[in-house]
Amino acid sequence: MALGVMLLVGTRKGAFLVESGLERAVWSIRGPLCEGWPVFDVSYDRSVGAILAGTGSPWFGPAVWRSTDLGATWTHSSAGLAYGDDGPRLTRVWNVTAAGGTVYAGVEPAGLFRSADGGQTWEHVAGLRAHPSTPDWQPGNGGLICHTIIADPTDPRHLWVGISAVGVFETRDSGATWATRNRGVRADFLPDPHPEFGQCVHKVAMAAGEPATLYQQNHCGVYRSDDGAATWTEITGQLPSDFGFPIAAHPRDPATAWVVPLNGADKGRFVPQGRPAVWRTRDRGRSWSRLARGLPEHDAYLAVLREAMAVDELEPAGVYIGTSTGQLFGSADEGDTWAPIAEHLPPIASVDAVVVER
Numbered sequence: 220m221a222l223g224v225m226l227l228v229g230t231r232k233g234a235f236l237v238e239s240g241l242e243r244a245v246w247s248i249r250g251p252l253c254e255g256w257p258v259f260d261v262s263y264d265r266s267v268g269a270i271l272a273g274t275g276s277p278w279f280g281p282a283v284w285r286s287t288d289l290g291a292t293w294t295h296s297s298a299g300l301a302y303g304d305d306g307p308r309l310t311r312v313w314n315v316t317a318a319g320g321t322v323y324a325g326v327e328p329a330g331l332f333r334s335a336d337g338g339q340t341w342e343h344v345a346g347l348r349a350h351p352s353t354p355d356w357q358p359g360n361g362g363l364i365c366h367t368i369i370a371d372p373t374d375p376r377h378l379w380v381g382i383s384a385v386g387v388f389e390t391r392d393s394g395a396t397w398a399t400r401n402r403g404v405r406a407d408f409l410p411d412p413h414p415e416f417g418q419c420v421h422k423v424a425m426a427a428g429e430p431a432t433l434y435q436q437n438h439c440g441v442y443r444s445d446d447g448a449a450t451w452t453e454i455t456g457q458l459p460s461d462f463g464f465p466i467a468a469h470p471r472d473p474a475t476a477w478v479v480p481l482n483g484a485d486k487g488r489f490v491p492q493g494r495p496a497v498w499r500t501r502d503r504g505r506s507w508s509r510l511a512r513g514l515p516e517h518d519a520y521l522a523v524l525r526e527a528m529a530v531d532e533l534e535p536a537g538v539y540i541g542t543s544t545g546q547l548f549g550s551a552d553e554g555d556t557w558a559p560i561a562e563h564l565p566p567i568a569s570v571d572a573v574v575v576e577r
Contacts, residue, residue: 223577224531225289226539226560227270228547229258229569234272236290237560238577243537243551246560253284253293257311260526263573264317264337271338273324275311283315283324283338289575299341300324300332302348311364314526318370325365329356329382331394344394347380352399352416359383359419359438360484366525367423371430379448384419384438387448400448405439421464422525423448426473434476434504436466436525441478443504454504459491465528469553470536474503477530477538477554479523489520497528497540499554513557514548521546526569533574541567 226237226246233251253272260273272284274295284295300309307328314325315338322334324341331344347365356363367381376393379400386401399416406418419438426432435442435451440461442451455461460480469475477499482491490496496511527541538550539560547561547570 221577222574224533224537225573225575225577226529226547226549227261227263227272227569227571227573228541228564228567229261229272229526230545230565230567231257232565234258234261234284234290235561235564236270237547241533241574243531243533243549246549248561249290251565252286252290253295256282256284258284258568259311260314260569262315262317262571263575264322265573266317266320267337268575269317269337271315271317271322273312273315275327281309281312281326283312283322283334283341285338289577296339296341298339299334299343300326302330302343311362313364313366314368316368316370318368318372319375321375323368323370323378325368325380327362327364329363329365329385331365331368331380333394346390346395347388347397350388350397350399352385355416356382356385357417367420369423369425369433373430377430379423379433381420381423381435383421384417386416386418387420387423387435389448400444401451402449403451403453404435404437404442405453407439422466424466424468424476426468426476427471429473432473432503434466434468436463436478438462438484441466441504454500456504456507458498458507462488463523464525465523465540467528467530467538470530470532472501475499475501475553476504477528478507479528479540481522487520489522493518493520495519495521495542497538497550497554497557510550510554511557512555513550524568527567529570529572531572531574537572539570539572541570543567 235250371377521542531537545564
């Protein structure tokens with residue numbers, strides 16, 4: 220078998236697998252998968268070679284789909300994905316992340332679940348919703364959702380989550396207790412622009428090889444933390460907007476990250492002036508470069524959602540974005556140049572990139 224790149228794409232009408240060789244020049248598409256369920260996140264459990272898809276059906280509720288044969292066959296389960304008789308009804312799984320032998324699911328209404336058997340059964344991590352701030356949690360425009368899960372590769376008990384519109388939380392005891400981690404992040408839409416919680420975090424990424432270095436795209440700017448989210452420094456700099464959804468980190472260089480700015484929360488939430496671009500920093504956010512060669516040059520009023528940017532592990536790294544209007548673009552040179560991969564998919568919610576044996 221040969222190595223190849225597989226893009227795991229979640230859309231409103233199922234998952235798609237988009238495949239190429241290591242040259243990343245010619246792509247094929249399989250799908251829709253997961254029986255056409257709305258898919259909000261697709262990720263890869265490298266420890267067992269399983270594809271995981273977080274879904275939510277208006278008829279069947281939330282579930283996590285799983286394939287152990289690169290998408291040829293699928294199973295799904297919602298066993299345990301519930302808050303109990305006295306809790307709110309779960310509607311969607313927004314994030315599925317495998318780490319340290321455990322699979323985590325971030326859900327709506329915001330909360331965290333974990334599975335010790337690869338996603339067959341689920342247990343509520345009740346400590347997060349037991350935080351004293353919970354009665355005051357408010358939804359963002361997309362709902363009250365737990366959409367980011369980051370595990371410390373050096374300590375399986377150490378996690379961060381991002382909740383819209385509540386902020387970042389951290390646990391060091393496997394989820395028994397949690398602390399807010401939003402110091403330095405603006406919430407311009409609140410009377411107090413620097414509250415303990417209430418910030419609308421959009422996405423968080425960990426720097427390669429530096430678990431204490433985190434990058435955050437927020438409703439109100441782009442930030443970096445050098446102390447494990449205890450404090451944040453704004454690095455929006457010369458970006459054309461402080462509003463956007465995705466942020467992705469380089470697989471080897473902790474100083475490199477990518478964002479896709481949009482024109483603002485109250486201005487349509489599309490790329491500025493209808494001219495798509497990915498912006499890259501090579502110096503931890505001190506400066507940014509606009510990368511648009513090969514992307515549409517005008518009249519492209521699209522958006523890239525929080526899970527819809529991915530980076531592969533090749534050299535040079537490949538970068539991929541999926542749009543709200545169903546286009547999938549890729550760069551095989553870390554963003555310097557771009558090319559369309561697919562143009563007529565359903566609206567894209569998520570993209571992940573993995574190197575697999577095909």
